[in-house]
Amino acid sequence: MIPVLDTKRQYEKIGKEIEKEVIEVLASGAYILGKHNKALQTEFADYVGTKYSVGLNSGTDALHLALRALNIGKGDEVITTPFTFVATASAIGLAGATPVFVDINPDTFNIDANKIEAAITSKTKAIIPVHLYGQSAEMDKIMDIAKRHNLRVVEDCCQAIGAEFKGQKVGSSGDFGCFSFYPTKNLGGMGDGGMITCNDEKLYNRILALRNHGGAIRYYHDELGVNSRLDEIQAAIIRVKLNYIDTWNKQRRENAYRYNELFSKYPEIITPKEADNTYAVYHQYTIRIQHRNEVHKLLQENGIGAMIYYPVPLHLQKLHKELGYKEGDFPCTEKDTQLVLSLPMFPEITEEEQKTVVNTVVKCLNMTKQAV
Numbered sequence: 001m002i003p004v005l006d007t008k009r010q011y012e013k014i015g016k017e018i019e020k021e022v023i024e025v026l027a028s029g030a031y032i033l034g035k036h037n038k039a040l041q042t043e044f045a046d047y048v049g050t051k052y053s054v055g056l057n058s059g060t061d062a063l064h065l066a067l068r069a070l071n072i073g074k075g076d077e078v079i080t081t082p083f084t085f086v087a088t089a090s091a092i093g094l095a096g097a098t099p100v101f102v103d104i105n106p107d108t109f110n111i112d113a114n115k116i117e118a119a120i121t122s123k124t125k126a127i128i129p130v131h132l133y134g135q136s137a138e139m140d141k142i143m144d145i146a147k148r149h150n151l152r153v154v155e156d157c158c159q160a161i162g163a164e165f166k167g168q169k170v171g172s173s174g175d176f177g178c179f180s181f182y183p184t185k186n187l188g189g190m191g192d193g194g195m196i197t198c199n200d201e202k203l204y205n206r207i208l209a210l211r212n213h214g215g216a217i218r219y220y221h222d223e224l225g226v227n228s229r230l231d232e233i234q235a236a237i238i239r240v241k242l243n244y245i246d247t248w249n250k251q252r253r254e255n256a257y258r259y260n261e262l263f264s265k266y267p268e269i270i271t272p273k274e275a276d277n278t279y280a281v282y283h284q285y286t287i288r289i290q291h292r293n294e295v296h297k298l299l300q301e302n303g304i305g306a307m308i309y310y311p312v313p314l315h316l317q318k319l320h321k322e323l324g325y326k327e328g329d330f331p332c333t334e335k336d337t338q339l340v341l342s343l344p345m346f347p348e349i350t351e352e353e354q355k356t357v358v359n360t361v362v363k364c365l366n367m368t369k370q371a372v
């Protein structure tokens with residue numbers, strides 16, 4: 001059995017280091033907003049290349065609070081991609097605003113920057129590009145559009161910590177960068193957690209207040225806030241792991257190139273493309289393949305973990321029924337939702353395992369073709 005992700009292998013390597021830090025937190029009695037949170041906020045901002053970062057409960061909260069801090073809400077529109085995890089769009093809904101979707105570039109799975117301007121209206125307030133599967137969206141074009149139309153940019157970096165566009169890390173060019181420490185992400189905690197980055201001191205202070213019941217001073221509340229603090233145990237764990245993230249991302253890249261090489265003999269299997277100017281960190285290794293659902297089922301029967309991210313695009317979700325989108329609105333997205341299949345990808349996967357994955361994918365594809 002080769003799982004799509006094996007978090008235990010990482011623990012076997014650095015578990016001792018993590019245990020030491022966690023036990024120290026347990027013994028300290030300081031479990032919320034302690035020294036690890038403070039130190040991580042500095043280290044994380046340094047890593048991403050921003051002035052500030054704030055620890056939060058989740059990546060979803062980071063997205064939601066980013067919009068709140070930018071005063072985006074009722075009556076406002078926010079442009080994003082329909083080819084992403086639901087949280088990108090639910091953050092818009094939670095803020096009271098309306099998501100407006102724009103189709104993807106099928107080569108990168110990211111929002112097609114060339115189609116954004118056609119979706120801008122007088123109500124548009126922001127763009128949320130998602131760096132899907134660990135590859136940066138076209139940040140130069142997106143920032144240029146935002147500047148010309150006076151829009152804010154909130155980067156969804158939940159799958160892309162360490163990814164770069166033109167040498168600049170994701171999360172450092174928009175007004176905010178939103179990160180998740182959900183255990184399956186490239187920088188995963190051992191529970192839920194998230195982080196937001198920014199360069200503007202006012203926005204930074206606003207996030208500090210919003211995450212802590214809407215007030216900078218305890219028991220004085222200026223606005224409606226939430227409880228969204230990164231707990232001290234997660235902060236301590238993430239601090240240990242942050243030291244390894246560049247190594248792990250490099251290993252993911254090497255593994256991706258090995259898959260590319262192994263698949264190169266099979267042109268009907270479309271391997272992921274790394275776009276110009278990007279440094280992709282392969283949160284997922286996602287192929288496109290005919291008879292995808294049948295292949296997926298056969299892979300599972302043959303002991304290979306694989307996942308479909310995401311089977312239903314967001315504009316066709318029941319959640320967004322009242323927005324009035326219909327099938328055919330975003331052909332590139334709809335086509336790719338039928339074809340994408342994410343294969344086992346994590347830093348510790350072995351060459352032997354990758355060969356088994358590739359051989360099994362090819363075998364399963366041939367089986368489905370014969371059955372058709």
Ligand SMILES: *Cc1c(COP(=O)(O)O)cnc(C)c1O
Nearest residue numbers: 058059060085087158159180182
């Ligand atoms: C994981 C993820 C989120 C949400 O992060 P959580 O920490 O689970 O709330 C948002 N957007 C994308 C693209 C994600 O992959």
